[in-house]
Amino acid sequence: MAAFLFGLLFFAMQPPPIPSAPTAYSSSTLSPLPPPSDNGTTSMAHPNGTVQQLPDIVIIGVRKGGTRALIEMLSLHSAVAAAENEVHFFDWEIHFQKGLPWYLSQMPYALPGQRTVEKTPAYFTSSKVPRRLHQVNPDVKLLLILRDPTERVLSDYTQVYYNRLLKHKRHQPIEEVLVKDGEVNLGYKALNRSLYYVHMQNWLRYFPLDSIHVVDGDALIRDPFPEVKRVERFLRLPPQINASNFYFNRTKGFYCLRDHGRERCLHDSKGRAHPRVAPDILHKLYRFFHEPNRKFFELVGRTFDWN
Ligand SMILES: *[C@@H]1O[C@H](CO)[C@@H](O)[C@H](O)[C@H]1NC(C)=O
Ligand SMILES: *[C@@H]1O[C@H](CO)[C@@H](O)[C@H](O)[C@H]1NC(C)=O
Ligand SMILES: *[C@@H]1O[C@H](CO)[C@@H](O)[C@H](O)[C@H]1NC(C)=O
Ligand SMILES: *[C@@H]1O[C@H](CO)[C@@H](O)[C@H](O)[C@H]1NC(C)=O
């Protein structure tokens, strides 16, 4: 019995036989790739020639960093198919428990040769996501778009403020959430989300630094074209996005996109004015982030022009 099992194991460990000479009808350069030997968990082909596939590019964050702008700009490229909604597969248990077939069902219909991208800004700050994503695709290319951490906190507060306003809920004035007993309030979640090095350390336990491209979100808004070209290069996409894909809208005060003659600006909730914050509190925040920022720069081997 044991010998039989061992024999099976041994057989299973044999490398596949290599043909000693190429056969006349199989040419390694011309024959198409063999169909992927999966059972519908990594891709799902449709009769019209499109395919739903697991993303090989994920925009992981950060919340209020400019992820919507980034995915819209990336979608200008014809080799990119982008998921429309934030999927929240790896961070929400209710989704994660549905498994990969559900994740796949959330993916866009990609044309042959297109690469699939999804963005969920909450991934970056969720500690369980890196391990889960690595298990699904260790070779995934990650995009992380960041802004000045203080600006990001204010933007985060502003979004919550408007959401509560819409629901007629009470909101706390910004000074009250940012500072407690004269100190920066570490219990404020939005503040934690801006401690980029804390979260980055967690990602770097699973992914090499060269799988993660950090996009300068402040630069992307000021002048999108050079930042987007860097992303294009990082992803090894054929160069295609060009300066004429962007135009400045004076009324809005920022860039809009031109895609095959179609013009697109971001939703009005993007780029909302921040609340006025007392200068002493603002400076307290700048000072507070100084050390966390330095740690982040050290982790990624690059500095950013933050306050
Ligand atoms: C499909 O295949 C993957 C490995 O390729 C495996 O992990 C998974 O359990 C399989 N799912 C089903 C439903 O057979
Ligand atoms: C292909 O089929 C899917 C599923 O029926 C559909 O949603 C999608 O729009 C189709 N895409 C094209 C390019 O025809
Ligand atoms: C900040 O968030 C990280 C990751 O979720 C967590 O491990 C850490 O305890 C948080 N820090 C504080 C001060 O809340
Ligand atoms: C820029 O790209 C558009 C299509 O996206 C193309 O029509 C146009 O010719 C390109 N312009 C330049 C200068 O390459």
Ligand SMILES: *[C@@H]1O[C@H](CO)[C@@H](O)[C@H](O)[C@H]1NC(C)=O
């Ligand atoms: C510029 O922005 C304004 C204000 O949001 C908008 O009404 C207008 O349609 C935009 N124009 C172009 C050409 O994008």
